[in-house]
Amino acid sequence: MSISLHDLARSLGLPVLAGDVSRPVGWVHGTELADPTPFLEGGELLLTTGLNALTPGYVERLVRAGVVGLGFGTGLGHDVVPAELVRQAGESGLGLVEVPREVPFIAISKAVSKALAADEYAALTRTSEAQRALTRAAVRGGVAGVVRRLGQWINGWVVLFDAAGEPVHAHNARQVPELREELARLGTSGGLASAAFATDDWHVFLQALGSRARGVLAVGTTEPLDADLNIVNTAASLLTLALAQNDAVDAAHRELRNGQFRLLLNGIPVEGLPERFRVFLADDPPDGGFWAEHDGRIVVLAAESDGHASSEVDRTEVARGYREARQAEKAGVRTFEELAGSLKVPEGFAESLLQPLDTETRETLRTWLGHHGAWDPAATELGIHRHTLKNRVRKAENALGKSLDSPGLRAELWLALHREGQ
Template sequence: MTPTLAALVDRPDLGLLVRAGAEHLDRPVQWVHTSELADPTAFLEGGELLLTTGLWVRTGAADYVRRLHAAGVAGLGFGTGLTCATVPKAVIAQAEALGLPVIEVPRQVPFIAISKAVAKAVAAEEYAAVTRAYQAQRALTSAAVRADGVTAVVRQLARRLDGWAVLLDPRGTVRAGDSPVLGQLRSELPRLQPGPASLTFELEGAEIAVQTLGVGRRIRGYLAVGRGARLTRADQQVLTTAASLLTVGFEQSQVVEAATRRLRGGVLRLLLAGETELAAEIAAELWGDLPAAPVRVALASGPSRQRLAAVEQAGDAFHAPYEDSLLLVVGADAELAFTGLHVGVSDPGEYAALAQALRQASRALATAVRAELPVVRFSELADDGVLRLVDPEVAGIFADRLLAPLVEHDATGRGELIASLRAWLAHNGQWDPAAAALGVHRHTLRHRIAKVGQLLGRDLDSADTRAELWLALRLRD
């Protein structure tokens, strides 16, 4: 710790005597300065123990003491036995009134002895701080190379600073450590954007320091620490070391992840190109054996966090990025329901048919996204008919446009062309069954269907026309 006036007074070898401000001896002494000027404040920075023999006494003791107090000195050391036999009463009275410690330095005690004592204490403190910082940096470096490096670094940082430490991702979610003021801390994070930046502020009686993590202006996360006492310069160095280690770890992780994605993408391209043996050999060397055939291809779409969770849940499945989705090659019986994702699944097949399976999974995924379903298997599309393959919005436009003349006609109350057309098509153009289903005479039905053809400008004897009309009616339903 920085030496205090009390520590100097307690040294028997110095023989110092307190003459005023005894209740303020806990003030730290940053340095010792000697001056006989009547106004030495221009040469002071604050925190000094000013030593003098009192050559200035005749110029006004009270004003002199007031100037020293305003300059923020830690105390006044008055050497007696030279200019003055004792410390002047005016000095003691004014110092006592202001709360400024005054220490008598006897004639036999040289000023240099006090300077040396303070200098040694300051040097010892700086050495201790450097030693603590060095030990902390070594401990943080050792923690960074552990398997749980991120968590270990944050935990070690909290221990070394004797406070709390927390690591947040760019969205403010806790990745490691903890903080008693998480809510308030998150509210301060926008002040650090776009980064890089650091921030120190007080909150609920604690000093909190936050640093952004990342290279350049891209923020990978935030490292925050807090404790009741202020952070020293050595503490700030320890915090900076931890931030640097975590940044390096993040950047290395990003590089490794990017390289891994490229490797998996390359293996996928080999599989789609039919190079199954080579792809299997590379995959086995890097990640383990490919799933045994028959296999399915699954495409999962959704937030990146849920996609990462799906990879962990899929276990031994081969996975690779594919466009904006996650591709999984899994066993035929694998469970493929993932929280927060839409998944399209192909039919089972051999690796030689993987490209076809990918097309099936893509179509199933498109349907899952449109219908807001968690999982759609390609086999279900065929079971449910062609309508499930059609985009609802596009289909609605097609149906409304094609049938618009009939809808407008029916709205006038002059007939039921839509219902008549539906019944006629449902009975394969047979007049009597269709008319019976509608409860009208077949001649009435013939007249209505003729009106349909006239309004639409279509040949209703054409199979293509009938198919389009039937599809429009189904879509409209």
């Protein structure tokens, strides 16, 4: 913490004469100007021998400029500090100390510089320790570990929001103010990557992580962050890397699931699925279980889930289940069974269409169409060679006098075969 005018005066044996001496000294500057304020930034301790200290409005100008205090040197132009200056300093609250001749002005400057250097070193040491702690937390605890450790270092609350503005990780977040409007503005017009503002109780800092899509880090402290802003920036960088790594892992898992689903569509079983399940077309991925992305859709393999569903299938019948789920979706019904029960088929339609086909051919077509025309899985289910299957399909085409390359004929046959089995 910076040295206050009170502590500075005590360490150097300077008499305190008036005003508020509790404020920290940011710098020391010697001047004899009647109006030095154009050259000041605020927070300074001014040292003077009093050549112009009694100029009208002198004290008021220093106060308006944010001067911390005035050190008045005695033993040169003045043997004592003028009583009028003491009175003005007391009324305005400007800290006033006497600097006897035996205390050189340079000693005061050195004392303040030493204190400021110690503050900077302490801040650098604290930042370095925090960076190491945050890095360890990232390695051991990932995103959640960084959020927790950051909250401990800054002694405030920390929340990591996702792209939708929902909190996903938090530390000491029971008193977090409403941030929806600020989160919505971040990363929009102007391309803001960070924002800082104050509420009645908190100084809040928001930092977008890499891009708005990755999330936003929100930090609240009772005092401005100042030097601890470096700690927050380190945490934001670590969180950005951790989230990017999570995205890469998620992408790899997603591609693996998509590949497994393509195998299932071709009748090749994969591990980790129940014996019997339904194929669902859903709007969003479920919290658990097997799901994949196919043709721009979320496909879920489960006993129960949201979305349009097939009839029950096993691991070798996923292609049929996927087709049934799409048909249920197109018809606007919950399950494929509802679709079959709702179709209005002309009397004698199934009998007329299937009449040329014997029992073996009908069973062959039912299985083959159930696998969406895939040869290998259908042949496997029937227990025959794929060439035998192809011969049976050609036999059906000859009997029907039509090509089964026609989607319309396949749909009619599937419906007729399904109705026949009821």
